[in-house]
């Protein structure tokens with residue numbers, strides 16, 4: 001298939017919502033930003049062999065490319081509305097493209113987020129999605145608003161995605177349901193968009209966990225100009241992770257594994273009950289895992305005693 005045909009067949013939505021004036025097909029897209037709202041923009045690129053193993057199924061690559069961007073909207077408390085797709089691939093394989101587009105659509109549908117443009121070029125496989133969303137003009141979430149004394153929360157079970165990546169890379173426990181569960185957590189992260197929206201007026205700071213819990217917590221703490229104490233005994237445990245990797249390795253994966261796309265956030269202690277209520281309304285488990293302090297660093301504690309932990313999050317250039 002040629003470039004034009006390919007864009008038409010795989011990446012041209014049949015219809016758009018009323019907030020898209022001009023979608024795929026022109027030199028650029030035009031959308032409506034309602035008054036009283038702000039445009040929120042983010043971009044994330046996935047490179048084959050770096051962000052996912054070369055043998056990752058096309059549908060999962062499509063899902064993931066969008067999901068990691070939706071997760072950025074979640075972390076801002078924003079509603080995702082539109083996205084553009086820059087697709088660089090070595091060949092135009094119709095089957096691959098059909099599956100990729102299916103995965104992309106599957107991730108887009110639950111949030112009603114619309115593909116409004118992109119670019120299609122030849123080269124080593126990499127996928128870049130830019131996402132655009134809306135947030136009320138009177139407030140969005142940032143990493144920078146935490147205060148000493150705020151309670152620290154994380155959604156879901158961090159570590160599972162990193163476990164899934166290992167399962168995939170090392171062909172571990174191939175058929176078991178635990179291995180499948182972990183693999184799914186890596187390949188199909190669930191962006192916490194509803195949770196982010198719900199937290200908009202409660203959380204003091206938020207970010208999504210992409211590089212690893214400890215390293216991302218350091219970023220949140222630094223942005224907020226405070227420190228944090230992380231209570232290792234309260235980390236949400238994944239039974240599947242435990243069964244496949246054992247206690248010690250599971251803890252490493254929880255603290256330093258990336259790719260979870262869970263939300264890490266803070267709220268005043270007196271709002272903890274409200275956080276629990278909101279989390280249950282959106283159907284996402286949120287665990288209290290620590291407290292912010294004024295120390296300027298991240299300290300892990302076990303049974304109330306400080307323990308030294310390696311911080312080894314993902315960094316492309318170190």
Ligand code: ADP
Pocket residue numbers: 007011012023024025026027028085086087115116117118119120
């Ligand atoms: P231009 O002539 O401006 O370079 P292109 O030929 O690259 O435009 O693209 C034609 C139209 O198709 C544009 O509207 C562009 O946004 C859209 N498009 C190109 N590639 C993709 C893609 N992978 N997904 C969605 N839309 C795309």
Ligand code: MG
Pocket residue numbers: 026027
């Ligand atoms: Mg043009």
